[in-house]
Structures are given as C-alpha cells and as structure tokens.
Amino acid sequence: MKRLLVLCLALMSVLLLSAAYKATINVLLWDDALTQALKAGLPDFEKQTGIKVNLELVPSGTLLQKTLMSITAQSADYDLVAVDEPNIPMVGPLLLPFDQWPETKVYSKPDMNDIMPLAFAAGQWRGAFLGLPVNANIYVWLTRKDIIEKYKDEFKAEYGYEMRVPQTLNELLDMSKFLSKKGIYGWAPFTKPTEGATCEAIWMFESFGTKVLKVDETGYRVVLDKGKAVQAINFYKELLKYAPEGALDMGHAERMAAFSSGKVFSMFNWPALIPDLENPEKSLVYGKIEYTEPPAGPAGKAAIRGAWIVAIPKAAKEKQAAAEFAYWWMSIETGKKLIPKGLTPARESLLKDPEFLKDRPWFAGIYRSLQYAVERPRFEHYPEVSNIIRTHWLNAISNRVTPEEAVNRMVEEINELLKKYGY
C-alpha cells in the first residue's frame, strides 16, 4: 500500500513538473458566442500548458469600465484583457506593446501574414501594436435570397434591372420601395442611443465620402464635410421610411426580432449575432440569407470595423502565461476545434476554409466586408466624441433638428472637445 502511495506521489510529481507552467491567469473578455466557444477549449489548453485560466466574461458595453477599474499603471487584476478598437487610444498607455510580449514555451506567435490585414490594423495606435487581434468583427450585410427569388421578375419589370443583393444604397432604396408594397420592410436601422447609432452615422458618412476626425502627426482635425454629411443624413431618413415600426428605437434585440421573423429584406449585423439567425429554433429565415459587404454609397463601400484585441497590461503578473493563452486562441488548431463551437476566427486561412464555409456562409461575408473596413474616429476620449456624433445624428434622423443644424453642432462640439483636451 505504502509502495503504491509513493508510486502515485512520484507519478504526480513527474506530471506536475512536466507541465510547462505552474501559473494561474485571469482573463477578462467580452461575452458573446465567440468567447463562450473558448470555454470549450480551456481544459485542453490547461492540460497542455499547466496554466489555469480564470475566464471572466462581461457584456461588451461594460468591458471598458471593468478594465479601467481593474487595471492601473501599477497594478492589474487581469493578465489578459480584451479591448474594443475605438478604446485602444484610451487604454493604450496601460498596455504592453505587442513586440515586448515575452517569448513563450508551448504555443508560438501566430503567422501575422495570416491575420486579416485590416483586423490587424485595429490593434495599432501611434505606430505600435498593442495587442493581438482575435476577432475580425465587422458589419456584414444580410440579404434574403428567397425574397429576391420570389420577386425578381416583378421587380425587373418595374425598375428595369435585376433584383439582387443590393450593390448600392440606391438599389437598396429601390428594392425597399418595391418591397414595401408587398408588406416587407426594406431594411432595419440601428437607432438606440448607444454605440450602434454612432456606427450607423460613420457608415453613412464614409459611404458618402467623409470622415469625422483625422489624426496625424500634427494632431487631430475635424474633417467632416458638411455637405456630404447632410446628404448622408437625408438618404438615411429616406431609407427609414421603409423600416419596421418603431424604426427610431431599434437596438440589436429589435432588429434581430424583425429580421428573424422574416419581416425584413436586408440589413447589417455583427458576426457574433449571425449564428442565431441560422438557428432553426430561433429564426424563420435560416438558410435563406446571403452574406456580403454593405452596399456602396456615392463614395464606395464601407463596413464598420469593431475588431477586438487581446492585450497584456504592463502591470500584469503572468505575462508569459497570458501570451501563451493568446497564441493558443489564435492558433489554427484551436480555430479548427472551436469554430464548430461558435468561434469566429480572425485568420484568413480559417475564414476562407471551404470546410467551414459550407456550414457558416457568413464567414465569406466577413472576409468580403473586411476588404472595405473603415474605423471609427481614433481619439483618447473617443466615448465623448461618439456621444456627440450619435446625439446629433439621432436628432437629425428623427427630425428633431434639421440635418444642417445637426452637422453644424456636431462639428462645433467636437472642436470644443478637442480644445478642452488641449488639442
């Protein structure tokens, strides 16, 4: 008995010593289908490395607060945190630049050429990469194939061209007008006064050929072209006529409900929300959706990028183990194992893999949209800029003020903000 006990102890010691690490890391991430999928792979990672992972998932809207309350220049409750790309300039001073991440023992740095270039750019701020882009999050355009099939002849007879996935915003408007006569809404906007409304504003501004804020070596400049911005607002207002009831108070929940119940022809969505639309238990339109990039405005196509990076705080205690976890997440093997569980990869080879495209056609939409990715203004006080943009954007599209007045106030207030912060 004693011998057996000694043998067991010896065996356990060997097993423990053979693990590459004896560390515990605290990881703070946003909560959605993608990060939930990671949980499925954790036992494997822990077995391979000996690193115990405490994974904390919080709603994306509160992640920044949680991060800033838990991490300072001197201390960090987390060894790895996720940061949404518009917040990178703000959180940047607390993060360890990617080129200073420690060497790892088990998993190697992913092939950077395989990471979608525009997702990779999301992790950059003032010439330095501050983390690893783990989520190629971008506006993907959804269109109902069955509706096109049903009405294509009738539409052609009336408008003189084929009904198809809208290639331009004008086509979207035509199709919306046509479908309104059939009891189908042309599209669904995002108008809840949250970050989503800012994204809509930036999407339309970019499609009409203007940016809001420009950052260069000389500092920040408000570059919003008032004429183009007014055009963009007026076009959006026109589209709103063909949106579902309550179009001026639509968030993700309302948009998903409208689209999955079959009432809407076309709209954008973030990749993490798409699996629910393809789930027969939650959606009436599964298998009927085509995924592409958004339709083009007068200046071209624009897809809002909302990539997330994972970053190691400068004050993190287990930097090496944290890097191991990030590299494991980004590895091809992990991607292949976790995509069936809900993971959306940021690696080109996985997004284009025919094996996955068969069951996840939206991967092709992500890939196509990433070619037209545009970013939101990058600024250390981005949340305040975002608040100004969405407040005046929503005021204009709801007819509370004229588009001209809204754009003037937007420019005026962002300039005041820049002045307040000494730019």
Add this chain to the structure above:
Amino acid sequence: MSFSRNTAIKKRGLGPLFLFVFPALVVIFAVSIYPVIFSLYLSFTDRTLLYLRAPRFVGFSNYSNVVSDKLFWHSLKLQLSFMVFAIPLELFIGFLGALLFLKDFPLCRLLRSLLMLPVFILPVVSGLTWRLMLQPGYGLLASFFNSVSLGPKAWLADTKYAFVTVVLQDVWRMWPFMFMIIYAGLSSLPSEYLEAAQIDGAKFWQRVFHIIVPLLRPVMTMAVLLRMIDALRIFSEVYVMTYGGPANATLLLPLYIHKQAFEFGKVAYASAASVFLLAVSLALSFYLVRASFRGEVS
C-alpha cells in the same frame, strides 16, 4: 425604570455602552460615511477612470465645470420634474387604494397582496417589461394604442413621450409602496374620531379631508420622504428603457452621473455632480422633516 438605568450608566460609565455600539458604528462608517467622504475627496481631484498617476488636487474646478454644464442643469431639472410628477401621482393612487381597502369585501386580502406585486419586481425587469410592452411591432401596450388609432409609434423614441413613459412606469411600480404605508397608517387610526364625525352627520369626503388626511399627514410625509430618497437614485429602469435618450430627454441626474463616470471616465467630475445630488437630497429631506414636525406640533 429610567432612573435605575441612568444610575447604572453613571456607575459604569459610557465605556461598555460604546463597546456594544462600536461594531455598528464601524459598519455604518464603512458602508455609508466613508464612500461619501471619498466621493467628496475625489470631487476635488482630477481622478479619471484611466489611472496612470496619483490624482492631483484641482480645487473647485470640477464644481465650476459642473455648474457651467448645460446638460447637468437639464438633468437636474428632469430629475426634479420626475419627482414632482411621479410622487404625487403615486401618493394619490396609493391613498385612494388604501381608502378602498379600508372596508372588507370578498377577496380583499388576496387582492391586497396582488396589488403589492409591482413593488417586488426588480427595477431593471420593470424597465425591460415596459420597453417590450411599448415595442411598436409586437408590444402589448403598442397593440392597444394601435387598436385605438394611436400607433404604431415608437413611444420611447419620441422626446415628448419618453419622459412621460418613464414617469408612468415608476408610478405603476411604486404606487403600491405608498398604498402599503398609507394603508398601515389608516388601519391604526383611532376609530373614535371617524365614528364621532359619522354620528355628527359628516359625509364620506368630509371625513376624508377633515379627519383622515390631517391625521395621516405624518405618515404621508414619511412615505413621500422615503419615495423621494428612492426616486433620487432611479437608474436601472431608465437605463434599460431609454438609455437616457432620445436626445437626453430622459437623462435623469443619476444617469448623467453614470455617463460621466463610466462612459467618459470622468470620475472626479461625476463625484462633484453626485455631491450636488447629495445636497439636493439632504435639502429636500430636511425641508420635509421640518414641515412634518411643524404639522405635528400645530
């Protein structure tokens, strides 16, 4: 009895008494007083949510920034309007409900219990439920409005109606609280006055206005005071219903403070604004307690 206790205290001194009270004092200090002091301290610094260095003392600059912010005054005005509309309505409905339940009728106990349900619903759930009920596509209330030709309308997206909806939601949820307190007060009123008035030929409403209301004034004051303190902290239901929108039409003071602190990261500024909220709260409570005291004396 009181004489012997005083003698005992004199004999032993205040030491043992203090020893018993000490744990409670520690808890009160830790959970009530320290946060207020810390918030006061923060309001004089330049502390942001992004903590890169120790905060610096900036004097009254946060306060001057707060008072020069139009949005702050807008939020304060909304907050006071919310209280002015919601609380009297709750008091009125609660009072009528209590009068109704003063006499027994079949199933009155069951109904009384059921009436209390909204108070026990979490504010965030109440806010979400109202949001869903008002959803123009499939909401229950929206369907009703449609049937009487008042819709479809996005009530929560309209600056004119969003605030009214927030007030109505609060009235729906909190009038039973007023009912509960007033009903308890009514049940404990001495019946002699009411019987005497009845014998003297006083009609029902005469008894209500000349006997019940004056006798219930301290109870009502307390109910209003408690509701006011609660209403000053309103947050989660409005957050989920409107997120302060549209166009800041429902950006009540707690939402304004939250936005400054946790969305914009301006912790010190938000602390200064919350000190204002505390001052308003204290001033209102002081006024009400004094008014109540005067009423009792007269």
